Amino acid sequence: xxxxxxxxxxxxxxxxxxxxxxxxxxxxxxxxxxxxxxxxxxxxxxxxxxxxxxxxxxxxxxxxxxxxxxxxxxxxxxxxxxxxxxxxxxxxxxxxxxxxxxxxxxxxxxxxxxxxxxxxxxxxxxxxxxx
Numbered sequence: 001x002x003x004x005x006x007x008x009x010x011x012x013x014x015x016x017x018x019x020x021x022x023x024x025x026x027x028x029x030x031x032x033x034x035x036x037x038x039x040x041x042x043x044x045x046x047x048x049x050x051x052x053x054x055x056x057x058x059x060x061x062x063x064x065x066x067x068x069x070x071x072x073x074x075x076x077x078x079x080x081x082x083x084x085x086x087x088x089x090x091x092x093x094x095x096x097x098x099x100x101x102x103x104x105x106x107x108x109x110x111x112x113x114x115x116x117x118x119x120x121x122x123x124x125x126x127x128x129x130x131x
Contacts, residue, residue: 002064003126005119009056010109021049059106063126069097082131088124095127 028042060072069080080097087094093108113119 003062003122005061005123006058006114007061007108007112008058008114010107010112012111013107013109014053014056017049017052021045021052025049061123063130069130071097071099082127084131086127086131088127093123093127 024045025042028045029038031038033041057074062070062072062077067079069082071078071080078099080099083096083098083103085096087096091110095106095108097104097106108123110120113123
């Protein structure tokens with residue numbers, strides 16, 4: 001049995017994060033701090049937002065019976081171990097995995113999978129049965 005999921009940044013979550021960064025930027029100037037302090041805070045928020053949106057990249061998740069779980073990011077494929085602390089809901093998956101002894105989290109929303117909704121359901125079933 002072999003599965004392959006192509007995961008892109010979630011459109012809905014991107015909109016939410018843009019709103020959060022906009023409100024944080026607004027909050028930088030809606031306070032009683034000096035203008036220099038407000039400007040430094042605003043630059044920090046802008047820089048952090050720029051880094052966050054720049055780091056959003058597509059990635060792929062694979063499962064097959066021989067190699068188990070694998071992840072591909074920017075032309076590098078790694079074998080990963082899905083940890084039991086992974087949280088699975090109908091709208092979002094908080095994927096908790098281990099790579100080279102280091103634990104990582106990835107969020108997968110329903111609209112982040114390319115193609116159709118069946119890919120999301122298929123991923124949920126694979127995570128529940130193959131881990």
